[in-house]
Amino acid sequence: MDMRLNPSILAADFANLERDLARISSADFAHVDIMDNHFVPNLTFGVGMVERLQQVSPIPLDVHLMIEDPDRWAPGYAEVGAASVTFHAEAATDAVALARRLRDIGARAGLALKPGTPVEPYLDLLHEFDQVLVMTVEPGFGGQSFIEETLPKIERLRTAIRHSRHDVWLQVDGGINEETILTAAEAGADTFVAGSSVFGAEHPSDQIAALRAAAASHRH
Numbered sequence: 001m002d003m004r005l006n007p008s009i010l011a012a013d014f015a016n017l018e019r020d021l022a023r024i025s026s027a028d029f030a031h032v033d034i035m036d037n038h039f040v041p042n043l044t045f046g047v048g049m050v051e052r053l054q055q056v057s058p059i060p061l062d063v064h065l066m067i068e069d070p071d072r073w074a075p076g077y078a079e080v081g082a083a084s085v086t087f088h089a090e091a092a093t094d095a096v097a098l099a100r101r102l103r104d105i106g107a108r109a110g111l112a113l114k115p116g117t118p119v120e121p122y123l124d125l126l127h128e129f130d131q132v133l134v135m136t137v138e139p140g141f142g143g144q145s146f147i148e149e150t151l152p153k154i155e156r157l158r159t160a161i162r163h164s165r166h167d168v169w170l171q172v173d174g175g176i177n178e179e180t181i182l183t184a185a186e187a188g189a190d191t192f193v194a195g196s197s198v199f200g201a202e203h204p205s206d207q208i209a210a211l212r213a214a215a216a217s218h219r220h
Ligand code: DX5
Pocket: 008, 009, 010, 011, 031, 033, 064, 137, 138, 139, 140, 141, 142, 143, 144, 173, 174, 175, 176, 193, 194, 195, 196, 197
């Protein structure tokens, strides 16, 4: 099974984003957290920022929308060239219709679930998505601790994806470091978002390699 490592630029230096994107060029995607101060209490970037980051980034962008009304706003991120656009199940009015629209525009469509959001209503709809993001912290802030109670949901999803025979990536986001990446990989995750662990390191590229190695050491 392939794995992907996506550093989150929420932990980068906002005054030096082009430089920090260059520092993570050995990663698979740059994870971009969009927060609207409503769906989550924090506020970050918008579509204009993503459009510009897209132009200077050496790797594709993995956009994570923590916003209200993604039905209205998510397609704009696909239109400016984001490789993947992930929206929260809790915020979408019609998740399947929105995912289809994102795919039509040419982006990978992602469905995100907060730690307390059950996955069961979506298990028969997995083929409508290219990735499912299991939040392993409450969305809104970097630097929080991995919530172990999310592991059964990751395991359930891995089983359902295997049975579906669709190539749906299983992403985890929040509190990922060299230890928790093992736990998440064992539970079945194959795509790992890491913010503070990558950008808090002296050499982000070394940390990317260390995280990859840690995840790979426990693949089965
Ligand atoms: C949290 C964001 C995460 C965040 C992860 O709401 O969705 O992507 O950047 O940061 P760390 O890796 O520091 O937990």
